[in-house]
Amino acid sequence: MKTLTVGLQERAYAIQIGGGLLDRAGELIAAVSAPAMAVVLTDDHVWALYGKRLETALGDLPHRVLVLPHGEQTKCVDQYARCLSFCAESGLSRGDLLLAFGGGVIGDLAGFVAATYMRGVRFVQIPTTLLAQVDSAVGGKTAIDLPEGKNLVGAFHQPSLVIADTDLLQSLPPREQAGGMAEVIKYGALFDATFFELLEAHPTWEAATPLLDEIVYRCCDLKRQVVEQDERDNGARQLLNFGHTYGHAIEAIGGYSAYVHGEGVALGMVLAAKVGIFQNITPIGTDDRLESLCDSFGLPMTERFAAEALNAHLALDKKRDKQTLRLVLLRNIGESFLHAVTLEEAYALTEEIVHAD
Ligand code: NAD
Ligand code: GLY
Numbered sequence: 635m636k637t638l639t640v641g642l643q644e645r646a647y648a649i650q651i652g653g654g655l656l657d658r659a660g661e662l663i664a665a666v667s668a669p670a671m672a673v674v675l676t677d678d679h680v681w682a683l684y685g686k687r688l689e690t691a692l693g694d695l696p697h698r699v700l701v702l703p704h705g706e707q708t709k710c711v712d713q714y715a716r717c718l719s720f721c722a723e724s725g726l727s728r729g730d731l732l733l734a735f736g737g738g739v740i741g742d743l744a745g746f747v748a749a750t751y752m753r754g755v756r757f758v759q760i761p762t763t764l765l766a767q768v769d770s771a772v773g774g775k776t777a778i779d780l781p782e783g784k785n786l787v788g789a790f791h792q793p794s795l796v797i798a799d800t801d802l803l804q805s806l807p808p809r810e811q812a813g814g815m816a817e818v819i820k821y822g823a824l825f826d827a828t829f830f831e832l833l834e835a836h837p838t839w840e841a842a843t844p845l846l847d848e849i850v851y852r853c854c855d856l857k858r859q860v861v862e863q864d865e866r867d868n869g870a871r872q873l874l875n876f877g878h879t880y881g882h883a884i885e886a887i888g889g890y891s892a893y894v895h896g897e898g899v900a901l902g903m904v905l906a907a908k909v910g911i912f913q914n915i916t917p918i919g920t921d922d923r924l925e926s927l928c929d930s931f932g933l934p935m936t937e938r939f940a941a942e943a944l945n946a947h948l949a950l951d952k953k954r955d956k957q958t959l960r961l962v963l964l965r966n967i968g969e970s971f972l973h974a975v976t977l978e979e980a981y982a983l984t985e986e987i988v989h990a991d
Contacts, residue, residue, distance in 0.1 A: 635650055635651065635652035635655060636650075636651045636652060636847060636851045637649070637650055637651070638651070638851065638854055638855055638858055639858075640772065640773075640792070640858045640861060640862065641858075641862050642792060642861070642862065642865060645774075645792045647666075647792060647793055647794050647795055647796065648666070648795055648796070649772060649795075649796040649798065649854050649858070650662055650795070650796065650797050650798065651767075651798045651800065651847055651850050651851050651854065652798075652799070652800060652847055653799065653800050653801040653846075653847065654799065654801055655797050655798065655799040656684060656687050656688060656691060656760070656797070656799040656801075656802065657687060657690070657691050658691065658797075659688060659691040659692065659760060659797055660691045660692045660693040660695060661691075662795065662797055663692075663695070663731065663733075663758055663795065663797075664695075666758075666794055666795045667731055667756060667794060667795075669695070669729060669730040669731040669756075670696070670727070670729065670730055671695070671696040671697060671698070671724070671725065671726065671730050671731075672692070672695055672696070672697040672698075672730060672731040672732070672733050673697065673698055673699075673700065673720065673721050673724050673726050673730070673731075673732050673733070674688065674697055674698070674699040674700070674732075674733045674735055675700050675702065675717055675732065675733070675734055675735065675736075675740055675743065675744040675747065676688075676699065676700070676701055676702065676735040676736050676740060677701065677702050677703065677704040677705075677708065677736045677737070677739065677740055678701055678702070678703060678704055679704045680704075680735060680736045680737070680740070680762050681699070681701045681735075683802075683805055684735075684762070684802065685699070685701075688733075688735060688760070697733075698720070698724040700716075700717060700720045702716075702717075702740065702743075704736075704739070705739065706739055706779070706784075706890065708739055708740075708743060709739050709742055709743050709777070709778045709779045709784075709785075710778060710779055711778060711780070711787075713743065713778075714743060714746065714747065714778050717743065717744070717747045718747060718750075718751055721747065721751050721755075722751075726751070726752075726755065727752070727755075728752050728755055730755060730756075731755070731756050731757065731758060731794075732744055732747060732748045732751075732755055732756070732757040732758070733757065733758050733760060734748075734757060734758070734759050734760065734761075734771075734793075735760045735762065736760075736761075736762055736763075736766070737761065737762055737763035737765065737766045737770075737810075738761075738763060738765050738766045738769070738770035738771075741759050741761055741766050741770050741771050741776075742770060742775070742776055742777050742778070742785070742788070743776075743778055744757060744776075745757060745759070745774070745775075745776030745777075745789075745791055745793070746776040746777055746778055746787070746788055746789060746791070748776070748791055748793075749776050749788075749789035749790075749791030750789065754791065756793075756794045757791075757793050757794065758793055758794055758795045758796070758797065759771035759772075759793045759795070759796045759797070760796075760797045760799075761796065761797075761798055762799075762802045762803075763803070763806060763810055763814060764803050764806065764810070764811060764813075764814025764815065764817070764818070764850075765810070765813060765814040765817055765895065765896060767798040767800070767803070767814075767850045767853075767854075768814065768817055768818055768821070768849075768850055768853035768854060768857070769817050769853070769857065769874075771793070771796050771798070772796060772854055772857050772858065772861065773792075773857060773860075773861040773865075773871075774790045774791055774792035774793065774861070774865070775788065775790060775867075776788050776789055776790070776791050777789075783950075790865065790866060796854075798850055798854070800846040800847050800850055803846060804843070808839070808932060809894055809897075809932075810894065810896075811839050811932075812839070812896065812897075812931050812932040812933050813894040813895060813896025813897055813899075813933075814896060815839070815842070815896065815928075815931040815933070816877075816896035816897065816899045816900040816903070816928060816931075816933055817853070817896055817899060818833065818849055818853055819833060819900070819903070819924070819927055819928060819931070820874075820876050820877055820899060820903060821852070821853045821856045821857070822967070822968065823876060823903060823924060823964060823967055823968070823970070824856075824873055824874070824876050824962070824964075824968070824970040825856050825873075825968060825970065826852070826856060826968050827966070827967045827968030827969075828968075829852050829856075829968075830927075830967050830968060832845070833849075833927060834923075834927055837927055837930035837931065838930060838931065838932075839931065839932070842931075857874070860873065860874060869972075872960055872962070872972055873962055873970050873971075873972065875960075875962050876903060876906060876962040876964075876970060877898075877899040877900070877901075877902035877903030877904075877905075877906055877962075878898075878899060878902060878962075879902065879906070879948065879959065879961060879962075880898075880901065880902035880905040880906060880944060880948075880984075881895070881898035881899040881900075881901065881902030881903075882898065882902075882947065883898075883902075883939075883943075883944045883946075883947030883948060884897075884898040884901050884902060884937075884939060884944075885898040886947045886950070887939060887943050887944070887947065893934070893937075896933070897933055897934055900924075900928040900933040900934075900935065901933075901934075901935065901937055901939075903924050903928070904921050904924050904925045904928070904935070905944075905984075905987060906961065906962060906963060906964070907920045907921040907924050907964060908921045908987040908990070908991070909961060909963060909983050909987055910963040910964050910965075912983065912986050912987055912990070913963070913983075915963055915964075915965060915973075916963060916964045916965070916966070917966060920964060920966070920967060923967065938988075938991065939988070940988070941981075941984045941985045941988040941989065944984050944988070945980075945981045945984050945985075948977065948980050948981070948984070949977060957976050957977050957978075958974050958975070958976060958977070959974070959975055959976075959977060959980045960972045960973070960974050961973045961974075961975055961980070
């Protein structure tokens with residue numbers, strides 16, 4: 635087991651990473667809190683695969699379980715209200731604990747329930763997807779979606795503990811494994827050339843599997859540093875959006891069903907590298923390096939999009955500040971910075987990179 639501590643003063647917490655940790659969940663939770671009871675929020679896939687093991691691991695901690703449908707549509711107001719009622723019916727009180735047992739959907743929803751039920755209760759993240767282990771379970775962003783857009787309602791609420799059992803990642807569908815790898819590649823591209831090279835040396839799920847503890851640890855350590863510097867997302871944390879400006883546009887073009895999030899991010903990272911190259915900031919060939927690594931992890935890198943379609947969605951980017959977009963660009967693999975452009979400039983850049991391709 636590897637341990638990291640997210641150093642946020644009174645909101646500091648540990649991230650425990652390793653194979654087999656699910657079976658030690660009760661003991662790890664007992665080390666950080668002594669609740670009278672717990673409510674577990676999970677989804678049907680995760681519960682069918684791992685529910686019995688979590689229940690055994692919780693031992694004599696009284697708990698009630700709400701199994702929600704899997705998928706992004708569960709991050710909605712109706713399921714949020716259902717979770718709140720379930721907590722109230724279960725008698726969950728301020729000193730008790732909520733457990734988020736699933737991928738980013740369950741983590742974001744359960745986190746928002748924890749942030750708001752009784753004005754805030756403690757919660758533990760037990761992330762079961764690669765994306766959740768390296769990204770969404772760490773850093774305290776919680777949210778649900780509205781019909782008007784994703785993640786429009788939420789709160790910053792840090793967990794009390796993150797338990798990342800890397801063995802659970804083997805049962806993920808291959809597309810979810812590859813999608814999570816896009817976020818892993820993102821950390822290397824943003825902050826750590828040596829880590830990027832490690833991935834290039836192990837460029838398939840099978841080759842990377844023996845390194846999963848190290849991979850999850852390295853990503854969480856990089857995210858920890860960013861969150862400690864900018865918990866509320868006013869500066870450095872926005873670097874984590876590398877590939878997301880075009881990635882969100884691509885997800886939207888696909889009607890949020892054709893591409894999983896990581897697929898959009900992978901394609902978006904290559905487009906962001908092309909923007910940097912066009913501006914003589916990013917070294918030539920960086921786009922090819924990113925594309926080749928994403929491709930070997932099974933991400934759909936041959937997809938192409940019309941500039942008009944991408945631009946139509948750039949204007950809707952939530953991270954936009956009036957007429958300015960903050961693009962994340964690379965000075966090199968491992969060196970990133972925020973680059974503000976007007977919407978008009980962003981439209982022109984999209985035209986250039988798409989037509990040059
Ligand atoms: P997800 O939670 O929908 O999980 C993907 C699928 O994998 C689901 O069908 C799930 O049931 C299944 N699954 C989960 N664990 C499994 C396992 N071990 N074995 C087999 N199947 C398993 O999706 P996700 O990609 O984990 O998360 C996406 C969500 O995360 C989005 O809503 C996104 O907005 C959010 N997110 C949040 C943050 C943040 O900082 N809070 C960051 C990135 C993404
Ligand atoms: N996933 C982006 C963030 O946590 O800020």
